[in-house]
Amino acid sequence: MVNPGRKRLSPAHRPWPLLVLLLLFFVALVWVYLVPGSAPGGLARQVDASLAASGVRSRVTAVLLNFRGYDTLLECFILLLGVMVVWSQRSAVTTEPRQPAAGAILASLERLLLPLMILVAGYLLWAGSSQAGGAFQAGAILGGAGVLLLLDSSPFLGILPRKALVWGITLAPLFFLAVGVAALTLGRPFLTYRFQEASLVIVALEVAAAFSIGLCLATLFAGRLPGYQVGPSQGKPPAKRGE
Amino acid sequence: MSLSPASSSWVIWPVVVPLLGTVVCFLYKKKPCLAAHFFAVVTCGTSTVLGWQVLDQGVGRHLLGGWSPPLGISLRADGPAALMVMMTAVTGLGITLYSGGYFQSRLTGGSQDRRFRAQEQSFWPLWLLLWAALNGLFLSGDIFNIYISLELVALSSVGLTALSGKPPSLVAAMRYLLVSLLGSLTFLLGVGFFYKAHGTLELAVVSRVLAPTPPVIMALVLVSVGLMLKTALFPFHFWLPPAHANALAPVSAILSALVVKGSWYLCYRFWQGGGLPAVVGVVPALLGSAAIIWGAFQAFSQQRLKMLVAYSTVAQIGYLFVAFPLLADPAGQGSDALFYFAISHSCAKAAMFLAAGTFFLQMGHDRIRDLAGVRQLLPVSSFAFALGGLSLMGLPPSGGFIAKYLLVTAAISQDLWWLGLIAVLGSGLTAVYVFRAVSSVLSPHLLEEQPALVVAASMQWSALALALLAIVLGIMAPLPLALLEVT
C-alpha cells in the first residue's frame, strides 16, 4: 500500500479505450433509466394493504422483519460469515501498535458518549416499530460504542469470555432459525408469526438482531480472535510465525 | 403444471439444516468434524426427500412467512432445482467424507498442527454455510433474495480459498473477491432495472420476457454479465485457475464442482423463461466454444496437475453455455443436455480434484512429470482420477457421453449442427490433455523409494465413489431426465 504500484491486478495503467467504453455504457444506462417503467409505485400499495396484519406500524420494519424476514435471516448469516472469515484470516504478526492509554480527549469523549450511544440505540430500537429506526441502526450504534471502546485499547472483547462472545454473535441467527423452525413444527410456513404474536416476536427479533449486529460489527473492527491476542503485554513472543 | 396448494415444508429443510449446522459447528469447537458429518448426512437426507417429493408430487412451493410472492419471498422446487439440490447433496457428502480424512491425515504431531487444527475449525462452518447458500440459490424464487444468496456463496468461497494461507492463494482469493463483488453489484443493478420495469422481484415474472423494452434488455444484459463473471465464462475466466488450484484439496473440489454451477444455474433461469429469439443465445454459445478451445489449450500446457484440472474447469464451463441457443425451443432437449453436463461434470471434477489433492498430500507436490509411479502408492485414487477423466472426455458408458449425445441430437434436430461439431471437437481436445495427465499418473514407472502412506483410506474411496457415480450416471440416465420433466 505504501509503495504505490507494487502490486496491481491489471497491468494496464491508462487504458483510454476502456474509459471510452465505460462512457458509452454510462450513456446507455442513462438512456434506459429515462424510459418510464410500466409499474410506477412498485409494491407500495401491497405493503400498505398488508401493514395492519404485520404487527408493526413502520413500513420499512414491516418489510424487513415480516414480509421479507427470510432476507434478514440470511443477512444475519452474512455478518456471521464476515466474522468467521476475518477470524480465519487472523494475522501472523500482531505487532499492531497498541497505544498505552488514550489521550484525555478520547477518555472524556468516551465517558460522555458511551451512555449516550447506548441510550440512542435503545431509543432507535423502540422507535423502529413506528418511525425511522430499527434493529440495524441500533446495532450499528452499539457497534460504534464497541469500536470507541476498542480505540481506547479497552480489552473488553478480550475480557469477555470467549464463549459469551461467540454465543452473542450467533444469538440473532439462532433466534431467527428457532422462530422459523417453531413455525414449521406448528404446521405453518417458515418464519410465519400470526398477528397476535407478531409484534412480540418482531420486538424480540429486533432486540436479538441489534445485539448481535452490534457485537459482530465491533468484532469485525477488532479483527482478531479473543484470547488469541499476542501482545507484548502478555510476555509471549510477539509473532507467531507461519500462522 | 402441478402446484401443491399449500406451502410444502420439505422445500425449506435443505436450506435450514445446513444453516443450523453452520451455527453448531461455529459454537462447538471441540469436535466440529463430528457435528459437520452429522449435518451433512441430514442435509443429504432432506435433499433426497425433496427430490423424491418433486418426482412424486410435482412442483413444490414454500411461501416464506406465509406471504405470497409480490410482497413476500417464495421458494420453488421444480425439476431442475431439485436436480441441482440433489447434485450438491451427493457431491457435498463425498467431499465432506474426504475432508474428514484430509484434515485428520495432515495432523502429524509437528509444529504445524496448531495451524492445521485452526484451518479445520474454520473450514466446517464455512463449508456448511456455503452448502446452505447454494441450496437457497437453487430454490429461491425472488431476485433480491438471490442477490443475498449470491453474496453468501461468494464470501464463503473466498473465505475457503484463502484458508490455506499461502501467499498465492491469498492473492487469488483477493482477486476472486473483487471479481465476485463486481459480479454481484452488476447483478444488483440489473435487479434494480427489473424492479423498475416490472414492479416486482419475483423470478417467475421477471424471467418471462414478454415485450423486450429497453429497461428489460438492459436488466437482462446486466444480470447475465454479472453471472457470467461469477461463472468464469471465457473472457472472464482469468481469476478461476489460480483460485481453484491453490486452495486446499477439498476446497478446490467444492469450488470447481459446485460453486460455478450456482451462478450458471441462475443464468439458465433468466434465459430459459422464453421469449428470447434463438439468435441471442448465440452469444453465450460462441463464448462457450471459445472457452472449450482456450481452456483445453491452456490445460495441456500446464506443468502442475491441479492447474491442469482447474483449466479443464474453464473448458467444461464452456459446455454449460454452448447449448444456450437450443433453449429457445421449449420442446427441445437443450436443457436436458445442459443439466446432464452440469451433474456429470460435478461428480467427475470433484473426483479428479480430490484425487489430485490426495497425490499432493502424499507426494508433497503435484508436478505432472514427477507424479509417474504414484499408481503403486495410491491405486484407488489413480483409478478415480482416470475414471473422472473418462467422463470428461465423454466416452460411452459415462455421464459425459449422455450429455454430449443429448447435445448433438438436439443441435441436429434444430439445424444448429455447428454446436454438435464443437461438442465433438471439444471431446477430442479434452482427450489430449486428460491423456497427458492420466498417462503420467498410471505410468508403470517405479518409484525410487517407497514413502510411508500418509493419506487416510476415506480420502481415496470417497474420490472413487464420486468417479464411479460419474460413470454410472450414463446408465441411470432415465432418472435425472424424469426429474427434469417436472416443471
Place this chain on the structure above:
Amino acid sequence: MALSPSLLYGLTGLLLFVIGLAALFTSPQLLGKILAVNIMASGIFLFLITLAHGSGTLIDPVPQAMVLTGIVVSVSSTAVALALLCRIEEAARPHGHLPEKKDEARQG
C-alpha cells in the same frame, strides 16, 4: 421530462457506479479497488432508492429495505476484503518470515 430530485439523484447514482467501475479497473492499489467497489455500491443504492419515488407521494418501502440490507452486506464484504489485504501486505513484507518450503508442501 422535468428534472425531479429523484431523477437527479438516480443519475448521480449511475455516474458514481461508472466512476467506481473505471477506478476498479485502473487503480494500481488494492485499497483503491476496495474503495472503488464501495463507491459502486453507494451508486447502486442511490439508484435503487429513486425507484421508490415512482408515483407521487406514496413511497415504496421495498427498495429502502433492499438498500438497508445492501449496506450491511457491503460492510461485511469490506471487512473480509480488508482482512485479506492485511494478510497480503504482511506476506509481501521485505523482511517477512514466510513458512518454510517444507511445511508449505503439505497443504495441497
Place this chain on the structure above:
Amino acid sequence: MVVTAFDMLLCLTLVWLAWYVLASRDPFRAVVLFISFGMLMALGWVRLRAPDLALAEAAIGSGLTGALFLSALRKIAGTTKEGRRLERDEEI
C-alpha cells in the same frame, strides 16, 4: 418536489468526492475523503425521504466502514518497515 440548488450542490459534491477518493494516491487521504463521502450520502438519503437509510448510512456505511479502513491502514503501516506515520489523534 423541485430540484433545489442544495440538491445540485450535493450531487456535484458527491461525484467530485468520489472522483477525488479514487484518484488520490495517498491511501490515508483517500479513506478520510471516503468517510466524508459517506456522510454526504447520508444527507442525500434525508433529501430522498429515507431517514432509516440516513441513520444506517451514517452509522454503518460511513462510520464503521471508515473505522475498518483506518484500522486496516494502521495494521499495514505497522507491518511495513518504513510504515507511514500515523498519529493517534488521526484515528478518531
